[in-house]
């Protein structure tokens with residue numbers, strides 16, 4: 001299957017050691033870094049054109065991919081999303097803006113990546129929002145293994161994914177990747193402000209990380225994660241959690257049942273979008 005190639009050549013941004021690869025990565029970082037400078041509007045701050053890394057949208061009405069969340073494992077094997085340190089930045093007009101961004105794997109990773117679908121107003125998406133950043137199992141899952149073997153709110157642990165290389169549930173091919181439906185930065189927030197996260201552990205991710213600087217930095221031990229809000233109308237897609245997915249070419253992809261958008265979590269691409277402004281920092 002074509003999705004067995006990861007990522008496809010057309011969108012592949014190979015990690016090439018040396019001057020040429022370094023220059024290419026520098027160019028990407030400059031573009032993303034510049035975007036935040038001109039982003040104050042009368043109705044908020046921190047919006048504007050943002051370049052980000054995404055699970056590619058391969059079909060359906062969604063306009064663009066799902067933003068990736070860099071991951072790390074703590075010393076005890078619990079999975080965490082990376083959230084950059086926030087800082088105040090002065091704009092050309094003398095006003096200040098709070099940002100949270102960092103250089104990671106040759107990419108400027110910014111929390112602006114998550115400012116869409118209303119999330120821009122959520123406290124947990126504010127750059128200085130203070131959370132422990134652990135991934136936790138969601139109440140919202142149709143994945144039998146997750147319901148059987150984990151508890152809602154339990155932190156995601158690497159031991160729960162030991163069978164990832166051969167796991168399957170009858171949807172698509174076995175051994176493609178083991179998913180979990182999770183939440184992030186969502187303890188003690190109103191339910192409508194929960195951030196739904198798709199976590200997948202896959203040997204495909206491990207292989208890709210061996211030759212891609214960004215994936216080497218943003219994935220860990222085959223784990224990859226995305227903010228799981230469809231860029232069409234904000235429904236929650238799923239990987240191998242809908243029997244309808246194969247009818248729409250999504251047996252081994254993420255499928256949004258609302259209007260049949262499809263995303264490929266094994267094809268990470270660079271995309272741009274207009275991040276919606278946050279409420280003004282000064283209220």
Ligand code: FES
Pocket residue numbers: 060061062230231232233234235256257258259260261
């Ligand atoms: S396809 Fe419409 S909300 Fe996902």
